[in-house]
Amino acid sequence: MYAFDFERPTTIADAVKALSAEDAQALSGGQTLIPTLKQRLASPSRLVSLTAIPELKGICVADDGALCIGAATSHADVAAEATAYPALAALAGQIGDPAVRNRGTIGGSLANNDPSACYPAAALGSGATIVTDRRKIAADDYFQGMFETALDEGEIITEVRFPVPEKAAYIKFEQPASRFALVGVFVAKYAGGVRVAVTGASEDGVFRWAEAEAALSSDFSAGAIDGLSVGADGMIGDLHGTPEYRAHLVKVLTARAVAAAG
Amino acid sequence: MTKVSMTVNGKPVSGEVEGRTLLVQFLREGQGLTGTHVGCDTSQCGACVVHVDGKAVKSCTIFAAEAEGAEVTTIEGMANPDGSLSTIQQAFQDHHGLQCGFCTPGMVMSAAALLAENPKPTEAEIRDYLEGNICRCTGYHNIVKAILAASGQDVAVAAE
Ligand SMILES: Cc1cc2nc3c(=O)[nH]c(=O)nc-3n(C[C@H](O)[C@H](O)[C@H](O)COP(=O)(O)OP(=O)(O)OC[C@H]3O[C@@H](n4cnc5c(N)ncnc54)[C@H](O)[C@@H]3O)c2cc1C
Ligand code: FES
Ligand code: FES
Numbered sequence: 001m002y003a004f005d006f007e008r009p010t011t012i013a014d015a016v017k018a019l020s021a022e023d024a025q026a027l028s029g030g031q032t033l034i035p036t037l038k039q040r041l042a043s044p045s046r047l048v049s050l051t052a053i054p055e056l057k058g059i060c061v062a063d064d065g066a067l068c069i070g071a072a073t074s075h076a077d078v079a080a081e082a083t084a085y086p087a088l089a090a091l092a093g094q095i096g097d098p099a100v101r102n103r104g105t106i107g108g109s110l111a112n113n114d115p116s117a118c119y120p121a122a123a124l125g126s127g128a129t130i131v132t133d134r135r136k137i138a139a140d141d142y143f144q145g146m147f148e149t150a151l152d153e154g155e156i157i158t159e160v161r162f163p164v165p166e167k168a169a170y171i172k173f174e175q176p177a178s179r180f181a182l183v184g185v186f187v188a189k190y191a192g193g194v195r196v197a198v199t200g201a202s203e204d205g206v207f208r209w210a211e212a213e214a215a216l217s218s219d220f221s222a223g224a225i226d227g228l229s230v231g232a233d234g235m236i237g238d239l240h241g242t243p244e245y246r247a248h249l250v251k252v253l254t255a256r257a258v259a260a261a262g
Numbered sequence: 263m264t265k266v267s268m269t270v271n272g273k274p275v276s277g278e279v280e281g282r283t284l285l286v287q288f289l290r291e292g293q294g295l296t297g298t299h300v301g302c303d304t305s306q307c308g309a310c311v312v313h314v315d316g317k318a319v320k321s322c323t324i325f326a327a328e329a330e331g332a333e334v335t336t337i338e339g340m341a342n343p344d345g346s347l348s349t350i351q352q353a354f355q356d357h358h359g360l361q362c363g364f365c366t367p368g369m370v371m372s373a374a375a376l377l378a379e380n381p382k383p384t385e386a387e388i389r390d391y392l393e394g395n396i397c398r399c400t401g402y403h404n405i406v407k408a409i410l411a412a413s414g415q416d417v418a419v420a421a422e
Contacts, residue, residue, distance in 0.1 A: 006264065006281030006327050027325075034323045035305050037282070047281060049328060076317070097394025098375065099308060102317040103324060179393065 001037045005046040012055055012158060016133050018048040019154040026050055026156055028072055028108035031100050050107070056158060066129075067164055071107025071157040078106060087168035087188070087261070091122050094172055096179045107157040113205060115146045115236065116180040118172060120206040123160060125168070125186030125197030131159040146205045165190050167220075169260035171253045173200075175240050182240055183249040187257040193217040196254055201246045203234050212254050222255040268329050270295070271339030279326045285319075286310050288326035289336060297337040297367050301396070308395035311368040311375075312336045318375035320394070337367035340374065350374055350412040357417065359408035361399035368395050373409045382413050 009015045019026060025044035027033055028051065036042045050056055056072035059081045067085045069078060079093035079101065095101055095109075095118050109119040110130060123130070123139045130137045132155050142150045151157070168188035175182040181200035188195050194216040196209045215224045230250045235243035267276035270293060277292045289295045289312070301309030303322050310322040313335040340348050347355065350373050360366045369392070376383055376391040383391065388409050389402070397405065407417040 001282045004281050006325065008327065008330070030323055030325070030328075031305065034284075034325075038303065049325075051328060097308070098372065098391055099311055099318045099320045099394050100305070102319050 002040060002043045004044050006049070007046060008049040008052045010052050010054070012053060012133055012156070015048055015050060015053060015156060016154070018046065019156065021046055024048055024154070026111070028111075029074065029104040030108075031096070031104035032108060032112050032114070050105075050156065056107070062161065065164055066161045069106055069160050069162070071110075071159060072105050073107075075101035075104050075106070075109075085162055085164050085168075087165075087170055087186075088122050088126070088162060091118050091170040091172075091186070094118065094170075094174075100179075106160055110142075110160065111149060111151060111157055113143060113147055113149050114180070115202070115205045116175070116178070116182070116184075116200040118170070118181055118184055118199065121181075121184050121186035121197045121199040122162070122170060123197075124206050124208060125170075125188050125195050126162045126165065127190075127195060128163070129161040130157055131161060132157055140208075143206050146203065148205070163190065167261040169257045169262075171257040171260060173249055173253060175200075183246050183253055185250065185253040185257045187216070187254060187261055189216070189220055189261065194220060196257075198250050198254075201235050201250050203236055209250065209254065212251075216258060220258065220261075222258045224258075225251060225254055264327060266326050266330050268332050268334055270334045271336060277326075281325065281327060283326045284322055285312070285314075285324045285326045285329050285334070286321035288329075289321060289334070292326075295336050295338050299364055299367055301364060301368075306394075306396065307365070308368040308372060308392075309365050311371040311395065313371060313375060316375075316378070318372050335371075337370055340370060350377070350409070353408040353412035354405070357404050357408040357411055359400065359405045365395060365397040365399075369397065369405055373405075373412065376409070377413055382415060383409070385410065 007018045023045040027047045027049045050072045057070045075092045075095045082089040128139045130142045165188035170186045172181045172184040183200040186197045196212045199206045230247040232243040232247040235246045237243040263278045299309040301307035305323045312321045314332050410417045
């Protein structure tokens with residue numbers, strides 16, 4: 001690891017100020033960034049820890065019924081406390097292992113936007129709003145490809161707001177070595193229609209499967225997607241699975257998620 | 263360099279660290295507490311698990327500066343005050359829950375965190391909780407038995 005200065009501010013305002021320095025980078029749970037620093041794939045001059053900022057932690061229900069989660073809330077806390085949105089709590093409880101869940105945070109996961117991460121599927125599948133220190137970004141505009149997001153330099157996620165669906169489920173086909181999703185599908189049924197978000201499959205990162213959304217919006221049953229198929233074009237191919245295999249999993253897991261949502 | 267202070271195994275300690283100093287380096291090199299092991303240094307194996315404010319964390323994946331003011335417990339803090347092995351440690355010995363012993367500090371710390379949360383876990387819950395603790399020797403069965411035994415349950419239920 002290259003050397004860097006370390007700061008641990010206690011307010012959002014101080015964190016934003018500290019991040020305005022050249023080559024400064026935010027540190028949340030460190031469960032992605034610390035391994036990255038060890039490999040010297042990142043070389044910030046200054047790390048600004050977000051873990052001592054009380055405003056960034058905790059879960060609450062807003063007046064409009066949305067579940068609001070502070071960006072520095074750990075996966076373990078979401079698993080235990082997001083009782084208003086059981087599918088989201090279940091997703092958080094399946095990330096990595098207990099020690100990773102005790103440190104890793106929702107803000108870090110969404111900022112990183114790993115193509116195989118779990119939270120991006122929940123945020124896109126719920127039509128969540130990503131709140132930053134300067135604006136609100138709709139999930140549909142936020143994810144911009146593998147490891148790419150709408151965040152600007154020095155911009156930090158402060159909160160994520162999830163509209164709570166009538167029914168939802170996340171099914172993760174785990175890659176047993178990394179514990180990430182080989183493919184994961186998040187299905188959520190709202191009064192206005194169904195959303196289906198897929199992680200782990202596409203070279204462009206998390207995406208919505210529009211045909212399945214249309215079919216499930218008129219008939220919310222696993223059989224409703226029987227006639228659909230997903231193409232292998234643009235799917236990830238690696239030693240864990242071919243593009244065809246991943247495309248196949250998208251449909252299988254979507255059906256399972258619908259069945260699990262009930 | 264900055265100064266960090268924390269409580270380790272009940273004793274207040276402090277030291278000078280760089281920003282990049284990991285908690286595991288602070289414990290092993292700064293405090294001489296070499297019971298906490300580094301198996302992979304890539305956040306995968308769990309040999310380095312310690313408790314920070316009662317929660318199991320990988321000490322190779324947290325900076326020492328982030329444990330400022332925290333209560334840290336390592337394997338050296340697990341024995342009973344008279345030096346005899348704790349229930350979990352004794353169960354690992356009784357049930358052959360270790361062979362080379364390299365993973366054992368992390369296994370014991372994860373087991374202790376599990377039993378604090380869930381005093382009577384099922385075999386499946388134990389296996390699930392140990393997902394982030396890798397053992398190259400035992401094949402896990404005897405580790406699972408040791409944890410069942412430490413929680414006062416019948417070890418015969420564990421699958422061979
Ligand atoms: C063994 C292991 C297994 C894992 N398994 C899974 C899994 O199954 N599914 C899964 O989804 N993930 C998994 N992860 C990743 C884990 O969920 C991480 O916690 C997460 O990806 C990053 O969150 P963090 O809080 O640790 O962020 P950090 O590592 O601290 O930061 C990650 C990136 O986000 C930036 N950042 C952090 N917080 C903010 C913020 N509030 N605003 C703007 N930028 C920010 C940082 O600058 C950095 O670039 C696993 C990790 C490990 C080590
Ligand atoms: S040494 Fe920390 S997880 Fe392996
Ligand atoms: S006893 Fe050797 S690695 Fe577990």
